[in-house]
Amino acid sequence: MRTIATLALATAIGLTFGGAAKAESRDFALNNFDRIDIATGLDTVVTIGDNFAVRAESGSADALNNLELAVADGVLTARLDQDFLDFIISGGLVGMLLNNGNAVTINIALPAISGISASSGADVRGTGLESDQLDLEASSGADIKLTGAAFGALRAGASSGANIDLSGTCNTIGAEASSGSGIDAGDLVCATATAGASSGADIAVHATQSVKAEASSGGDIDVEGNPAQTDFDSSSGGDISLDD
Structure with a gap:
């Protein structure tokens, strides 16, 4: 009976919303x-x-x-x-x-x-964006994906399961992620970077000159670009890795 009822419900939905809109x-x-x-x-x-x-x-x-x-x-x-x-x-x-x-x-x-905010499951995408200074904020399951970008100073913040995905170049990036969110900037080649990850969040940055990273409470930070200057601080199950 449950199978029949489920099929009937699906059929009713199909009749109501079916067909190409x-x-x-x-x-x-x-x-x-x-x-x-x-x-x-x-x-x-x-x-x-x-x-x-x-x-x-x-x-x-x-x-x-x-x-x-x-x-x-x-x-x-x-x-x-x-x-x-x-x-x-x-x-x-x-x-x-x-x-x-x-x-x-x-x-x-x-x-x-100069700024992009996404929240409550929103999805924002951009290709080839350029800005001297850009502020990104994603929260509550939202996604921001920017490819082929060129930035001067970039700040990226993600929380509550949101994700930010970046590629291109920048002079400097500041990335902060918390509460199961993620910032993937491994393909965004920057001169300098600062990163902070906590509460199960993940961050990847690419820095060619210097990086300062802090990971705590299960946060994970992956640093690419083999920067000459590094300043790492991890605690409470946080992890920071340096890739060649």
């Missing part, structure tokens, strides 16, 4: 920002361009109607309306997973960027 897009006239703050499971692609451009795409018009975008104090924030999220969740996690039509992707172009 027609992609819809919406442009937002937003400008004068150099930082972005993304949350509530939104997927975001960031590019550097001559002009500001913000476009959202989804297989669900309802999702786009409940997308909240705003600019204040130089920060573009993007979230789904909480009531809409509660409505989706009330249908059950199985239905939410099967119904990919509610997924929203936001494409953001801006002339310069």
